[in-house]
Amino acid sequence: MIKKIVLLFTVLVLASCSSSKPAIATTQKAAAQKARVTATKKPVKTVKNYPSTNNTTEVIQSTSKTVVTNNVITDYVLQYKEIAMGNMKTYGIPASIILAQGILESGAGKGDLAIEANNHFGIKCHKDWLGESVRHDDDxxxxxxxxYPQASESYRDHALFLVGKKRYESLFAYEKDDYKAWAKGLRACGYATDPNYPEKLISYIERYNLHQYDCQVTGKNYTPINTSAPAKSTPSNSNSNDPNLYEVQKGDTLYSISKKFNLLVDDLKKKNNLTDNAISIGQRLRVK
Known part of the structure; x- marks a missing residue:
C-alpha cells in the first residue's frame, strides 16, 4: 500500500513539473519578443520648421560684431514680435521699427550686450539710470x-526712451505704421550716427516682412513684397541698363553678390564705399 502511495506521489510530481515548463518557456519567449520590439523603436525627434529661405550668413555690426544666419533672425522676430506689437499699441512706435532696431542693435540677440545684459537696443546708462550696468567698448x-533682468524690460525701456526724450517728439507726428518715415526720422533725430542707419532698418523690415506686425495692430491689410517681380529701380541719373551696376534683390548678401560677379567681398565694399556688410533691397552696387 505504501509503495502505491509513493508511486502515485511521484507520478503527480512529475506531471506537475512537466506541465509548468511550457508556461515558463512561453513567458521567456514573450519577454524576448517584447525586448526586441522595444529595442527597434526609434526616439521621437522634435523637428523645427524654418522658412524656405536660403540660410545665408551676414554680419551685423552694432556695439559688437555678430555673424548670424537668416534662421537666427527669423527666430528672433518670432520670439519678440508680441512684445513689439504690445509696445506699438501702448506707445505708438511701429512694431516693424522696434523689431528692426532690435535685430540691428542686438545682433539678433547674439551680440555681447544682449547676452551679458539683456540690452537689445544699445541704450547707455545716462545720468538718470539707477539700475545695474555693464562696461563695454563702443564710441x-x-x-x-x-x-536688465530680462529682454522684455529692454524693449519697454527702449519705448520709454523714445517717448520720454524731447529730441524724438517729431517721430510721433508720423503715421504709426509709416516705417520708412520712422527709419529716416530716427537718424535725423540723432538716434544713430551711421548715415546708412535708415536703409539698414528698412532692409530688415522688407526682407523679413516685419511690416505685417504693424498691420496686425492697425487692422490694415498687409501685402507681402512680391519677390518674383523685379524690384523698382531707384531714381538715378545713371543708366538703368548699366552693366557695371547691380540692383540688390531680396535675399542678396554681399557674399552672394561677390560670388555672382567673381569678386572678393572686400573689393565689392571698396567699389561702393561700404563700411559694413549691410545692404538694402533696390540699392545699386557697382560690380565692375
Missing part, C-alpha cells in the same frame, strides 16, 4: 550700458 573704451 569710447568701457562705456556704461544698462543691464
Amino acid at each position: 569710447a573704451a568701457q562705456e556704461c550700458f544698462r543691464k
